[in-house]
Amino acid sequence: MKIKWLLLCLIIYVTAFYFSLHVYSRQSVTITAEDAGRLLPVRMKYFRGVHSTKEIQQWVKEAHETGETISIAGMQHSQGGHTLYPNGTLLNMTGYSKILKFNPQEKKITVQSGVTWADIQEKINSYGLSVKVMQSQNIFTVGGSLSVNVHGRDIRYGSLIDSVDSFRLLTPDGKIINVSRKENSELFPFVIGGYGLFGVILDVTLELADDELYQHRSAEMDYRDYENYFKEKVKQDDSVKMHLARISVASETFLKEMYVTDYVLADQQNIKENYTELKEEQMIALPKFMLGVSRYSDWGKDLLWKTQKEYFIKNDGKYETRNNVMRSDSEFMEYENPNRTEVLQEYFVPVDQFAEYINDLRAVLEKEELNLLNITIRYVGHDEDAVLSYAKNDMFALVMLINQGRSEQDIQATEKVLQKLIDVTLDHDGSFYLPYYSYPSDKQLKRAYPRIEEFFEKKREFDPEERFKNLFYERYGQ
Template sequence: MDDLYQGNTIQDVGRLLPTKIERIEKGKEVEQIVNILKNAKRDGLKVSIAGKRHSQGGHTYYPDGVVLDMTSFNRILGIDKKRKTIHVQSGATWDDIQKALAPEGLAVKVMQSQNIFTVGGAISVNVHGRDIKNESLGHSINWFHLLLPNGKIEKVDRKSNPELFKDVLGGYGLFGVILDVELQVTDDEVYKIRTKKVSVDEFPSYVHSLRENPNVKMAYARISVAPKTLMDSMFVVEYHTTKQPLTGNFRKLKDDQQPFLTYSLLNLSRKTSFGKDLLWYLQERYFLSLDKSLISRNNAMRSESDFLLYKNQKDTDTLQEFFIPIDEYPSYVKDIQAFLKKDDINLLNFTIRYVSKDDSSMLSYAKTDMIALVALFNHGKQKHDVEKSQKSIQKMIDITLKHNGTFYLPYYPYATKKQLLESYPNFDEFVKEKEKYDPNEYMTSLFFERYRK
């Protein structure tokens, strides 16, 4: 069926938790999906929900269970240009959505920085992105239909059912199957890219001023993980509004540019310090060269995604994400820098974004306005390699918690239960909510089993 499902053994893209399951079933029609749950219940089997399986910690499967693969349940059901909304099935990817919106002169408000993920998966982890004005994804969801574990279908929105809305948003597929969703979208626009270098110490004041600038719609930053400039060198990329008309050229969606070159340089940086220094040098030069160029909103959201599909028999790339209150950033970076100089964890990249305070999810990761640091690591697949990396990442989580920060849950579960509870004090309440809606635990995952106890 795919390279992540062979001989009844399933994996996610991290390829660290191979697990034998009973079967995988493709969701295609609502009645058929209802029957998949009904038949699993009849057979005494647990159900997990999967999209593209980029959640890396066993969120999408469970031993000897049924995996409901939603990627075929992906139709665009309607666009309302007047209301600026799009109605889609949950297996649609952001690429599908952008291809439907672009001809209408519309664009997504919030999505991940890559467009390969399903909207149902994005809701389940409550994503955020480069947009600095529209907060997390939850704020652009009008409503969704949810197939509950008891077999009933309910229309959920934040006004009529605020409790269930908060549970499902960032609920990791544990409260039911998201069937379809209406998203509030916005106008596609032409932006001017502005890039510059910013120091670590001035970054908090830079972020505060950025948020207050009405002309800046999106922004992100990168900080060096290269040995020569480790956590010292930063550049920022901003997207400013213009009066440039959205002509056909701007409206056309771009594909990945030079993915082979990016892949080759990243591969070199996985193996050598020289590769890390070279990649940072070329990356910085390239992004700074984009200053004053023009790009549409849709295309500004279409980053390269090939690096997320890394496959190797001996090692793997894993993601982690840390959230830090804005004013803690300089001291946090100094502590992380000191840690990285002593530790030999293979850190490949740090991308930085702004995240507004968010209470739309029971498991909110942004308890105040925060800076998000998305880390890409590489490590071996053998047990001792994973355990070694786990210890290193747990130390990074401890540093994050010391600075009143939090960490994100869609990735490999390196964190201890104590760390999770410190980061997500509502987790026990989340478990109780889960028991309320699914008392027989028909829907579960390896991730939930690890942390619920």
């Protein structure tokens, strides 16, 4: 009898321990979480890694019952608290990463939202297919890219919303609906570029492109010649499929000298088979070192600019497939410093205002203190499919990499300078990108995004209990 009683107690203890461990493993508490900008450390209640649709749906239903808030994260390269909310639940989607369906004949692929662009490239490359629209780097998740409606080097396909066929959305009350331009179509332009505020994008069907072979065409020029060069040599030439430019932030040629690389359609039949293997990043140590030097001296910025320019000009005539052009993993940009960080800002300006805009930017920056490391320029064609569209005209996108301190004083100093740059951008009928730190004022946001109130009203209508929240929404939407 005593032995049976002991065995019963042991069974009860082991069972209780198992379930306690199981619950803990599914609800692991984390002290703080932060995004790539490292300016917004936030105490979160739960950090939940998810792997199945059933699991995600269960968490959302539980949050609906308990009143908890949910934020959604992929690689967390949005830098304005878009994946964070104090004392909330963070759904980490990176484990939700299966390729569900691939149809090479129809040039379509269906993937879970935690899949990275690198995963897709590895799946479709051998079939002679490529992604239509994505960032220049392939490390990001598809769900995160949809949430910010990315664009890249491609000049023919616009922003990501243009290549989305449909997606499934897990709504705030735990239901799953299909969304496309025909089904629940009113949600389509809100969720894409919706920063995770309408629910969880579960999986998405994307349209694919052919994996073409390109030949690099590089040139250096004065910034005043860039607009005409782009209009005549790039936009009007159908053989140019992708484009990238940089403008100098070196002291000797500050915002005056440029170099460009065009990706021109090459002879597909005779050469392509020699270049189709997916490349891995080879040069990391040298660019990482040179970027590091440029953080701390004008001499370093001059050296980095000269080296970058020579490297790209030297690659004139190089052959490269579309998949490999969009394959950089940006490892050389990794930066660890306890007191400083690097943030991105991205400003859009109409093509026909480029030179005047650069003059006005320079006039501000020559008077202000801002550790500007790089400006990359891309083109985004007019595209207002998303409610929070950033391309109200044919635009040049200037992506700025900025090194700054992490203290409150440093943040305020950076904000002061960047709000001046934003005013210059808006005065030139431009806009700015929303995935980055919330330096823009409310007034500037409304000027850049005239439909922002419509966006927030739709969010509150669709999610009246505000189940999905983040710091971006708290800053601008409440």
